[in-house]
Amino acid sequence: MSTAIEFPTLFSSLDLGSITLENRIFSSGHDTVMAHDGQVTDQLVAYHRARAEGGAGLIVMQVAGIHETARYTSHVLMITDDSCIPGYRRLAEAVHKHDCKLISQIFHPGREIMESQDGALPVALAPSAVPNERFHVMPRALSIELIEEIVAGYASGAARLKWAGLDGVEITASHGYLPAQFLNPHTNVRDDRYGGSLENRMRMLRETAAAVRAAVGPDFVVGVRISADERTFDGTDSSEIVQLCRTLDTDGHIDYLNVTEGTSASQSGSTHIVAPMAYAAAYTAPSAAVIKQAVSVPVLVAGRINQPHEAETVLAGGQADACAMTRALICDPDMPVKAQTQRVDEIRACIACNQACIGHFHLGYPISCIQRPETGRELQFGKPTPAAHSKKIMVVGGGPAGMKAAAVAAQRGHRVTLYEAAGRVGGQVLLAERLPHRGEFGGAATNLIAEIARSGVEVKTRTCVDIDLVRREAPDEIVVATGAVPYRPELELDDALPVFDAWDVVTTGAGDLPRGRIVIADWRCDWTGLGVAEMIARSGGRKVTLCVNGNAAGEMLQQYTRNAMLAAVFEANVEIITNVRLYGADEDTVYLQNTLTAQPVLVDDVAGLVLALGHRQNDSLLRELQTLGTPVHAIGDCMSPRTVEEATLDGLRVASGI
Structure with missing residues (x-):
């Protein structure tokens, strides 16, 4: 296979510790909801085989729990005993047949517990008893003995993965998970050797890296994933993140750093775990570049890098050494080979909608893609x-x-x-x-x-x-x-008030709407109501009231997409009324009914009404x-x-x- 002239850096090899990658495209760790009882399944093997066959140089697998308290979802992979080894070995063999390397994330969430195993909430652990804003979890502070047990769990889990035939492990210290919680002075208020000074707050991660290296030896890759900027009100200062990276590099136990942004701990920070299309391509690359200048080991980067030319720009500019193109590979697993054989026009580009990838994960279903439903269904629709x-x-x-x-x-x-x-x-x-x-x-x-x-x-x-x-x-x-x-139910409407369908507003723009207050009746609570609300609010001369038939505007959307759209309408000064259904309207008043109490809700001084009440089949x-x-x-x-x-x-x- 010849190297495409368009992407000389992207399709050059990269030494990563004891292994060499065939190219610099990798799939970063992401949960697939394809595990069962903590074990690798045939579905998961088929999913990763497709990406290896499509030309990815490296696959970093989803997180693997290293301690019983690491079960942050009901479908997390676990590496706490030797029963995990056969499944991982099958997966490694399937990926290696296509000259692709395989690394697994090793993981403890700390207080970032998303769901229960059986309906009863678990006891979450963290450096200190500081609550989580996003999942509303109040953790229990870890004892010294339990910290040591967890560090040992990272080491023993890594050893099992080496025995299974993987090429390396990646310690997940990004996105506000346990190692990041120790680093953050807002979540770590300990007064022992693990808290206080930056040196003390780095100790847990440094001990983990050292223990893992001791367990696997020099011929097995050990990396660390880190959030360069947690993008939240109480995140770790980015200068301390850089110092951490320098220290890990100097310690000599790691072979690479995988740089991302965001944190699981807050609504604003979590949006950057899988950033929606509101964010620019490769927007995290400048953060990776700062860390790359501070360390000697290779630096990988993740963050909305969807197209080969975007990755080539990042790499050729020296901002990073390899690019995560995870959603691009979910959308088109053959993207690497298409780029390398000069068939760029055939690539199915990811649009960062988040609906069936991270959206499925948050709903507890195997991930897929709205453009490529074969993804996640390789056993049924592979070829x-x-x-x-x-x-x-x-x-x-x-x-x-x-x-x-x-x-x-x-x-x-x-x-x-x-x-x-x-x-x-x-x-x-x-x-x-x-x-x-x-x-x-x-x-x-x-x-x-x-x-x-x-x-x-x-x-x-x-x-x-x-x-x-x-x-x-x-x-x-x-x-x-x-x-x-568009669906329009029976409504009591006065012809004196202009009424528009949302589709017409989207098609022609807000210019035909009257000036003044515009009410949007939003039944579906999806992108239509939020998008039309922002469009009208930013058109000038109009105040928008979005009336939604649900607990929240955008509640049918994947949460990171919803967060970005909600932030935009808040900034546009859109008023939101929740839990209402449209009843009717007269000359300047829209009549609604509260869906919980049946009480009337009136919006006065209205100049126009926009209907986003869903659709009926044609x-x-x-x-x-x-x-x-x-x-x-x-x-x-x-x-x-x-x-x-x-x-x-x-x-x-x-x-x-x-």
Whole structure:
């Protein structure tokens, strides 16, 4: 395989302690929710095998708990006894077959406990009894004896992973987890040898690194992941982080530093664990550069590096030695080999929506991708299987569901024509990309458009499909993906008050809205209400009141995306009223009802009302076609209005079975 001229640094080798990486693209540690009873599963092996096969130089696995008190979720991998070794060995063998190296994070969360194991809250441990703001956990201060036991757990866990055939371990001292809690003077108020001075606060991590090195010897990689800036009101000073890195480097026990930003401990800090599209590409690279100048070991960096050219810029500029492209690999595991063989245009670019990757993790489901539902489902949909017989397939509707179905069906050998009534394909994605800070969402359409073109799908736009057209075309099977339209329930409305659908506002902008107070009635509590609220508030001359039918605006969104959008509407001075349903409106008043008490809620001096009340399926054609006798498959919103994730998954499932 020849090295692509466009990315000479990215596809150069890198020595990392006792190993050499084939390239500088790596997948950073991220929970997959693919473990079972603390053990590696076939699903997890298949997931990482796909990324190794796609050309990643290094995979850093998700956290592995090193002590019984490290169970921060109900699905965390554990390395506290030898039963873990066979599973890790299978995984290492699968990854190594593709010249990819494998490292595992070793981990204790301290007070950052996300969930219970059985419904009863555990006793969380930390350097001191200082509460967590995000999960509302009050921990118990660690005794000296338990600190020593945990340090020994890091060492014994690392030794097991070496025995299993991995290439190294990464001590997770980032994102406010236990080692970071010792370092932070706000969370560590001890008065013994582990607290007080910076030297004392560094002691736990230094002892851990030394113990791990002693347990694994010189021919096994030991790294440390660290947050250069915790991005929170009570984080460790960044200058002390740099001093820590210098000290770890001087101690001589570690082979690299993996730099990121953020902390699990607060809402603002946690957003940077998996930053949404509101943040610039590679925005953490300057922090990594500061640390790189202070140490001699290689410095890796993570933080919204989604495209090969972004990674090449970071590396060529000397800001870091390797780039985590984790979500890029979730979205397209073949991204490295495509970049290296000069097929950059074929890369399916991550849009940082966070919905099915970190979003699934927070819901307790195996991670996936809204653009590539095959991710996490490699055992079922790893490779398209050729169709037994080539059929003429008619796909009606050019949104994400229709495009995904068309692409997969064509890849399997069917003759596919996609029909779209509008002038361009894309569906609701074309609306989402118009909202503030959501421009990258349009990539979901761009990537699918490229995919159907490469697959040989014939696309006919500005074509309204009816039953007569279907009879003339005589397809063997029909896939109906006609989407949805805005839903408007029966409301008591006075024609004197202008009323608008959110879709129309997104399409035309806020310019047609009257000046004054605009009320948005938001039933779904997703990106539509929040995005339209910010768009209108920033248009000038309008005060926005967002009335949501839930406990919080954006409550259906992944929390980091929601946090970023909420911050934006707060900054735009949007007023939010929660737990209300729209009842009606007259000349200048909007009438709502509290969903908990049924009491009336009135908003006065209103100039206009915007409805974001969800959608209803557009299924009239489906019902007609079901009378023809030709096999008909309904997918996406025409079955039930949901999100892009379900649309593409429907398309994949149906097209894989034709």
